[in-house]
Amino acid sequence: MIKVSRLTKYYGPTRAVEDVTFEAEKGEIVGLLGPNGAGKTTIMRMLTGYFAPTSGTAKIAGFDIIEEPMEVKKRLGYLPEVLPLYYEMVVSDYLEFVSQIKGITFKERRAKVAKALGLARIEDVKHRIIGRLSRGYKQRVGIAQALLNDPEVLILDEPTIGLDPKQIIEIRELIKSLGGSRTVLLSSHILPEVSMTCEKIIIINKGRVAAVTDKAAIEGKDRIIVKLLGEPAKAAAALSKVKSVANIEQSLEGPFTVLTLESSGKEDIRQDVFKAVVESGLILVEMRQASHTLEEVFLKYTAKEEDAR
Ligand SMILES: Nc1ncnc2c1ncn2[C@@H]1O[C@H](COP(=O)(O)OP(=O)(O)O)[C@@H](O)[C@H]1O
Ligand SMILES: [Mg+2]
Known part of the structure; x- marks a missing residue:
């Protein structure tokens, strides 16, 4: 139109x-x-x-x-x-x-x-x-x-x-x-x-x-935030094998490793994430879904423009 x-x-x-x-x-x-x-x-x-x-x-x-x-x-x-x-x-x-x-x-x-x-x-x-x-x-x-x-x-x-x-x-x-x-x-x-x-x-x-x-x-819940006990590199390696995980960001929070998983698919991957954590001998402390807010999207793109100048 x-x-x-x-x-x-x-x-x-x-x-x-x-x-x-x-x-x-x-x-x-x-x-x-x-x-x-x-x-x-x-x-x-x-x-x-x-x-x-x-x-x-x-x-x-x-x-x-x-x-x-x-x-x-x-x-x-x-x-x-x-x-x-x-x-x-x-x-x-x-x-x-x-x-x-x-x-x-x-x-x-x-x-x-x-x-x-x-x-x-x-x-x-x-x-x-x-x-x-x-x-x-x-x-x-x-x-x-x-x-x-x-x-x-x-x-x-x-x-x-x-x-x-x-x-x-x-x-x-x-x-x-x-x-x-x-x-x-x-x-x-x-x-x-x-x-x-x-x-x-x-x-x-x-x-x-x-x-x-x-x-x-x-509004889509396209990210999963996983907090666990275990070595960051080992955790990231284990979770990168989960189907449709497209990107992983790691950070540390006190004794915990926090991984933010970006999923490329629409299906709920939380059960697979849980299994991958357990199978690698890591200890899951917290898992939650999060979405990109419009603020994040907006800042990401407008900041990119700033950098390019
Ligand atoms: N009549 C005009 N003459 C000269 N510059 C203008 C005129 N109208 C808008 N601009 C400039 O063009 C840019 C876009 O303005 P505008 O379309 O009004 O933005 P927005 O509506 O998103 O606030 C701004 O840099 C503004 O200063
Ligand atoms: Mg205007």
Whole structure:
């Protein structure tokens, strides 16, 4: 549904985005995660036709952003980082006004506004003045305007920025409810934000894709930590023979050897690990599963970039 290929953007001599390639399937909620200045907003602005890429391109619902921008616009809803709201307007009037700008016919307008109010769950404030709404409700009005043209693809730039914890949870729920039939691309510089909302996470660092990961990879229990009594080299040799153990890291903790096993397979290898320990005459003190956290993934890839500089 979204197919980004080699997108690059320079602001004069400054490289903001370089060679960014990723995809989002229909119905998927995909997150762009990266520190401030990573290039997230720039990527979104190119996808929404706000400005042209320096090179590379993208397709939205099969239409090229450079060659068929009007077709793209019809299928896209966009919530910019800075809310495009007129604070003195009443919510429903504002949405009618935006529908007009978006070229929705007078006949359709009322139904489209009603639908967007419903999806964004703001029917109860439709007669209120936007400027007097809470920040969370303002954000919902912003999301409602993005939904007016019934888009197949929704692009939300930092949708929870500036919200309090309760509002954040509500907006997250709202975003999740909007996925499924629509493809959602959102950006955030906050780790839990993307890990809680998105199935697929694209880590952006210094304008580049540093890593692509998904919820399953982050939540997967892909590591086993074994604490035992015995010589480290002997322990590592014994456990490296266990099927699907791909990597072993060793460390010492007082009198104990601690081994972190990375498994390449999906099956639970704990019984095999236990047997291997016993058969080698080692004494098992503790064994537990652990997963890579998004923090680890993020730090690993952003640190790598640092080192390369
Ligand atoms: N209009 C602009 N002119 C010049 N540089 C810009 C402009 N907008 C953004 N940049 C620079 O491009 C880089 C990426 O910015 P941005 O896309 O806003 O990142 P993010 O949204 O991830 O915080 C930053 O280094 C920023 O300073
Ligand atoms: Mg930004």
